[in-house]
Amino acid sequence: MTRWQPVPFRDVRFTGRFWSERLETVLTRTIPSQYEKLGESGILESLELKDPPPPLRIPRWPNGHTHQVFWDSDIGKWIEAASYALHHRRDPLIEARIEAIVDRFEAAQLPDGYVNFWYLGREPHLRWTNLRDRHELYNAGHLLEGAIAYFQATGRRRFLAVMERFVDHIRSTFGRGEGQKRGYPGHQEIEIALMRLYRLTGDRRHLELALYFIDERGRQPHYYDEEARARGEDPAAYHQKTYEYQQAHLPVREQTKVVGHAVRAMYMYAAMADLAAETGDEDLRRTCERLWQDATLRRMYVTGGFGSSAGNEGFTADYDLPNDTAYAETCASVAFVFWAHRMLHLDLEGRYADLMERALYNGALSGLSWDGTHYFYENKLESDGSHRRWPWHPCPCCTMNVARLVASVGGYFCSVAPDGLAFHLYGGATVETTIGGQGLRVEERSDYPWDGRIVLTVTPAVPLRMALRLRIPGWCRGAAAAVNGEVIDVDARTERGYLVLDRLWSPGDRVMLDLPMPPGRIWAHPLVRADRGRVALQRGPLIYCLEAADHPVPVADLRLPRSAALAAVPRADLFGGIVTLATTARAIRTDDREDLYRSDPPSEIEAPLVAIPYFLWGNRDAGAMAVWLPET
């Protein structure tokens, strides 16, 4: 099978307005403002290891823990996002800030390599005694990702060296050898980071440690039971009740259901796909595919959101996808993008890219406000107006997750193989890469996702035989294409979701690809009780919603006739120019009669309906919102 590799985001430059704008917002507003928030909330101060430590500024949870236990991860994620920003535009101030943080890490790291500011500052004797709850390996993972990104952006090794020493310490501490702890993370993440370190260094020990963490997970006797008893606690008193919470209820390869905390799950699945790709482990690949099917056929919101309950920040039952109480944490959609991207590189199938695109444009991007400085932690699909964006969050994990995703989003656009180049996403992106040692530039020009007309100009350094693969999105019907003006039979030449143009390419060859984007309706599987009798709206990759700001009547009173024709209406006055969906719908009258029960149905009036892209909701005056509209 052809081995595909992502084209790194630094080899992808945006010319299209959608991502140019989001990227610019993240670079100029989000990342700088996040540094300010890290300061205001005490996270940076935690690096000072004051004695005594400053009092808690944020509430403890009922189990006595605090978010401060994972503040290191916030620093790691911010460094990662900021490092991506440096690729786009060097910034001495950001670099100086990162360097100052690295100074702290260098100074604080113990001789054995351990570093974690919560434990060093407050309870160093308790390190590695509570993997189940205390996020030490999770923190290490995010710091390692940050260190790799910073090294790749600047060539400076200092932070990476700190983290490599920490990884050495972790490797010596955990494993199946004599005197080692058979532990593994309570919150998965380090597995992804270790795979990045493996790919950066080629040092197979990093892959092996990641594989150990995956394969040790969930075995009996259960590490978390033994660890709890060692702390003098009754394992049965675990506040989350079940190790499904962190997908440690069964050995990973025996897991068939997507359960527990959604972000932990998605990070783990992403790492599993990485491992399967690097090792060719068919059993692990099948496990990934089985979990993918479960996640996407029974437990995914139409926005690419995951997690139905705030109780476990995660999964509940098949088809249990309530809209107003959806959790759908931004981090979970971001992590799903990671997973989908890795599944795509296990097997170049459009179905993976379809959902990667859906989660990216909807469930993930909704986490970031239009102004770049406000956030949703929970991406509900229905609100009575009480759900608002936060300027920050006591648990700010999502804020920097969406920042690092947008700052590196170009990396999700294309992949290369020895004999080809594949476009998964569109939006005005110029890719420079090499294929079989030959340089190649492809300019993709479009106003995607607002318009499906795409022109690609292929410029190899010298005429080049290769297969250009262009994803035909699953939502698209009637795609058309031409090469240098010659019409292509798209259906005949589409393989597993990609139009394959295998030919000798000469500089200046032009491909026209037309992906029609009529407004469309989506219905959910009828076992999704919350969506029974309801319909969602989509155009291209964007899921739409109704927001109070666009409607004179309450959003909840609108009903969409199945026969209503939806029009795509460009609106230059909204969010720098977007395409809305509009029609004449029906509104139930709620004020014409007082009687509680009646022998005739509620009356309806005509009412204009305007839908905006879901990811843009919550950026105007607070009000109700709905993705799923009752049909009439």
Place this chain on the structure above:
Amino acid sequence: MTRWQPVPFRDVRFTGRFWSERLETVLTRTIPSQYEKLGESGILESLELKDPPPPLRIPRWPNGHTHQVFWDSDIGKWIEAASYALHHRRDPLIEARIEAIVDRFEAAQLPDGYVNFWYLGREPHLRWTNLRDRHELYNAGHLLEGAIAYFQATGRRRFLAVMERFVDHIRSTFGRGEGQKRGYPGHQEIEIALMRLYRLTGDRRHLELALYFIDERGRQPHYYDEEARARGEDPAAYHQKTYEYQQAHLPVREQTKVVGHAVRAMYMYAAMADLAAETGDEDLRRTCERLWQDATLRRMYVTGGFGSSAGNEGFTADYDLPNDTAYAETCASVAFVFWAHRMLHLDLEGRYADLMERALYNGALSGLSWDGTHYFYENKLESDGSHRRWPWHPCPCCTMNVARLVASVGGYFCSVAPDGLAFHLYGGATVETTIGGQGLRVEERSDYPWDGRIVLTVTPAVPLRMALRLRIPGWCRGAAAAVNGEVIDVDARTERGYLVLDRLWSPGDRVMLDLPMPPGRIWAHPLVRADRGRVALQRGPLIYCLEAADHPVPVADLRLPRSAALAAVPRADLFGGIVTLATTARAIRTDDREDLYRSDPPSEIEAPLVAIPYFLWGNRDAGAMAVWLPET
């Protein structure tokens, strides 16, 4: 205004099969089996005042209280129901059992008149220290009602004398005089009982005590605050958070919203209507009407159920009427029947009788199983199959409430005035009464509620001028009537819901009344979110539901086309002969496709739909049930 008085149930004899059957079941199965349960659950044993008291057989609540605190009320209610049964049929065994209970009360009553088996047995020093939570006055009320009923059934005064001494003690303890406590019940009920005692004895002090309890309620400084402080408790630590719970948040006459615990509310409103009727207090009447409007226009289930939340066993917000989590306690519907009956005697308007009838046939009667020995405490309007009838309940209040209602249901059929007789309900009932000193028998023959054709034979002792008022139910369209074969213009002669036949009646005069009962649909006010896009089915006074036992496809998958013609189908094979509603509906297919989100709507197939009366659900194999059906 004409003063109407209910015809006592003992003057109404059933010939129709519906109530004959329910009454026979209650007399022969429910009341005897309840006595057994009172024994098994330790309630009768509590009368023995064992030293030490036996250990608790039932769990304490989180606040440390126990149901045993109100076991006296269960005894009172059983005596009341059993006494009604004695009117229908003397039974030496029941009388002996009641006499034995009365022995205990006589023996236990303190010289000052106090009697309460919880306090006497466990903490006599704490009596009257926690009216807010401890149900002493509530117990007294139910015991008093039982004593009155037993006296009326047998002429034996012993129990009544005990309770009259207790009332004297209560009167001396509570009031606005020197040295008295300004307390009032935490759970209202005694007000109704005092009004019954007033009507029995003519002693106005009983009315005045009821009026004191109503008017003292909710005043500042708040009695429950002071009482809590006297116990050494912080009033702010009250586990129910708000005195809305027991309608003591404001002086009663200032209350505009139906709030808190539904049963407490309904008992209080019933007593207020009694007081308004007896005193002519216009302010109190207006308060009753205001609360009636609030209850019935915004906070009532279509079954005549009340209480949307288990949290407070009561009311939440306007139009918040969830079906699957409905509380709708049987007691609340029974108490609403009491209230509606009293409103009807404040003002003979059909709208009161309409809802009295609705709550009686649906929300109240559903609390009793077909076999007479199983119960619903919560009368949900939708179930996934997990909601089942209980053979008994740790808090058995509802069981004997529905028993005492059915055993005395004849009392809700007719009322008399000096110049007329009004029929509120139908069902084959022969009424013997006097009007203006003249004896009168009216035989009402019908198979109501299964059939709306009614024949009344009026037999005065001598020819009698009077207005016979026949309720034309609010659900009925096209009622027709004839007197001795002569057709009456029903619309022209109907006043506030009653057809008025004012004439000189001679023995044997016959009235034919035809109340057409086509199957009908009900829609809820569109602000009831739970019922949006749904419809309920009704025929005559009965609300219908779908139950799994009658359907090959899941009930939740059925959708009713608005155009579907509903047929009334007699079914001799079900519950001794009932009328079902049947049609061909649509069923959503849930097993034909696996994809979670689709570009075309779910497919539907034709499916037979059979609806049974709501009150009969839960009597066959456990399964799902729904009152509100999605429309298609």
